[in-house]
Amino acid sequence: MEISCMGKADNNAVNDRNIADYVVKNIDVAIEKGWVKVFYQPVIRTLTGQLCGAESLARWVDPVLGFLSPDKFIGPLEDSGQIHKLDSFIVEKVCSDISERLEKNLDTVSASVNFSKLDFENADMLRVVENAVAKYNIPRDYIHVEITESMIVSDAILMKKVIDGFRNAGFEVWMDDFGSGYSSLNHLKDYEFDTIKMDMEFLASFTDKSKAIMTSAITMAKDIGILTLAEGVENEEQVEFLNSIGCGKLQGYYYGKPQPIEDFFDHIAEKGITIEPRKWRQYYQAASFYAKYTEEPLEIIEDDGKDFRTLFMNDAYKRQIVTRNYSLKEMDQLIYKTKSPLLKKYREYANIIEKTKNNESFYYTYDGNIICFQGKEIAELDGKHLIKGSIRNISIDNDFKKQTNVVNKLRELNHLFESVMIINIENDTIFPLIGRSKYDAPAGTEKVLQEHLNKLVESFIADVDRDKFYKFTEMTTLKSRIEASDKGYIENLFRFKGPGDTYIWKEMSIMMVPGSGGKEFLVCGKATADDVESLFSDNT
Numbered sequence: 001m002e003i004s005c006m007g008k009a010d011n012n013a014v015n016d017r018n019i020a021d022y023v024v025k026n027i028d029v030a031i032e033k034g035w036v037k038v039f040y041q042p043v044i045r046t047l048t049g050q051l052c053g054a055e056s057l058a059r060w061v062d063p064v065l066g067f068l069s070p071d072k073f074i075g076p077l078e079d080s081g082q083i084h085k086l087d088s089f090i091v092e093k094v095c096s097d098i099s100e101r102l103e104k105n106l107d108t109v110s111a112s113v114n115f116s117k118l119d120f121e122n123a124d125m126l127r128v129v130e131n132a133v134a135k136y137n138i139p140r141d142y143i144h145v146e147i148t149e150s151m152i153v154s155d156a157i158l159m160k161k162v163i164d165g166f167r168n169a170g171f172e173v174w175m176d177d178f179g180s181g182y183s184s185l186n187h188l189k190d191y192e193f194d195t196i197k198m199d200m201e202f203l204a205s206f207t208d209k210s211k212a213i214m215t216s217a218i219t220m221a222k223d224i225g226i227l228t229l230a231e232g233v234e235n236e237e238q239v240e241f242l243n244s245i246g247c248g249k250l251q252g253y254y255y256g257k258p259q260p261i262e263d264f265f266d267h268i269a270e271k272g273i274t275i276e277p278r279k280w281r282q283y284y285q286a287a288s289f290y291a292k293y294t295e296e297p298l299e300i301i302e303d304d305g306k307d308f309r310t311l312f313m314n315d316a317y318k319r320q321i322v323t324r325n326y327s328l329k330e331m332d333q334l335i336y337k338t339k340s341p342l343l344k345k346y347r348e349y350a351n352i353i354e355k356t357k358n359n360e361s362f363y364y365t366y367d368g369n370i371i372c373f374q375g376k377e378i379a380e381l382d383g384k385h386l387i388k389g390s391i392r393n394i395s396i397d398n399d400f401k402k403q404t405n406v407v408n409k410l411r412e413l414n415h416l417f418e419s420v421m422i423i424n425i426e427n428d429t430i431f432p433l434i435g436r437s438k439y440d441a442p443a444g445t446e447k448v449l450q451e452h453l454n455k456l457v458e459s460f461i462a463d464v465d466r467d468k469f470y471k472f473t474e475m476t477t478l479k480s481r482i483e484a485s486d487k488g489y490i491e492n493l494f495r496f497k498g499p500g501d502t503y504i505w506k507e508m509s510i511m512m513v514p515g516s517g518g519k520e521f522l523v524c525g526k527a528t529a530d531d532v533e534s535l536f537s538d539n540t
Helices: 002-033 070-079 083-103 117-122 125-136 149-154 156-168 184-190 208-223 236-244 261-270 278-290 315-319 328-336 342-356 398-403 449-460 463-472 475-484 530-535
Strands: 036-045 051-062 066-068 110-114 143-148 172-176 195-199 227-231 249-251 299-303 308-313 360-366 369-381 384-393 419-424 429-434 489-497 503-512 520-527
Touching (some): 002 036, 002 051, 036 083, 036 261, 051 249, 066 070, 083 110, 125 156, 143 156, 149 156, 156 172, 208 227, 278 369, 342 360, 342 369, 463 489
Parallel strands (some): 110 143, 195 227, 227 249
Antiparallel strands (some): 051 066, 299 384, 419 520
């Protein structure tokens, strides 16, 4: 048995040497006659599920030996000092493929190309890439350069020059096989990379420890401005995990094997995967930087001016509003694909965020809970806006319950009023709880009460209503007037300045917060029709 195995091993070794000799002698012929081919494997944008790129890979289909896997020809070409011939051809063919599709107005995506360290020792690969890009007249952002970590270890000085040269020339440089070396973190510190690629073999065991390390690596990369890509993705469980920790791009057999370019795009169409247009690349990359693992509630939503779409939502965010473990799609349906009147408020909030470009805070109720939402626009393009949001369910916040007695009284008020402010006479403060308007104090901040009222009167209240407004908000008699009212609150109409020289009628109501001893009051406001003024008595 041992003799038989040894004999078989010897035969395999002889066969490998014969193949290696054949490859070395025939590389020029193989390139000329088209035996060497470029296959492409899809790269998917995690947030959108769209095709956003591809990795180009060399394949040798020989008329004599048949299909040769890369391990049969890359090693011999490196040993014979001819690997630059193969990689130069791949660069040329990738640029040609991209150019052809662009000329035919066909969908196309950027492609990454792989290099050997010997390429840079035996040829000027930057010039090779630049010449090919110029020859086929394609934008430089269609070509990305992949450098393995082992290449840096073997010759740090050379690779520093290579990386800086490509990046200074306008090409993205990616680190392939991140984490395979013992000094990965030093490499991120000493070299400039646009993206790091991590192999899912690291998560083969899929243990809590391996997932924690992957999570930390992706979070760290984003914190220092580097995009992330996981290759070797093979199943839905891996996709869901990588999405939950904010990995920017995914590559692997789950989405498709390497194929010739025509088969590649046919496969994408068959799977129902749409293609990310070039102009949206930076827009969605901005979202990718913000989508990451955090213990704080976090979501990324897209607003096209009509509808909202949830791109990312972590578990901490979900727990603030639901108790079940809903999927991202289910959460999107629950919040933004509903006939709830809350959608109108979401639209109002989004309009304010997109107009001010600031971090804005809003308060509203949902399913009997008081919610504080904070949002900020992170990108805008062609009428679409990306908003990074955080949320806090005040109703389950014990600290808030200790600080104020308004929790039970605020439920559902947002369905009745545009804005609700809480005033504290003793502390001389006014604080926004629900909604926003240009007349309110800035959301999330406290203001000196009388100072805010004076500014409100001077800036917005019509001259004929100013005395009436001051009487209505007179703090020394507020408690007694509310107690004397049959309704349990007081209300009146006032004219607020609108666009141009117009005025808008606003209905203002003030009610006392139970249990506050007459120290805290809710001031509620909403627009009303001009002809209802006669229905209100002068409750001043």
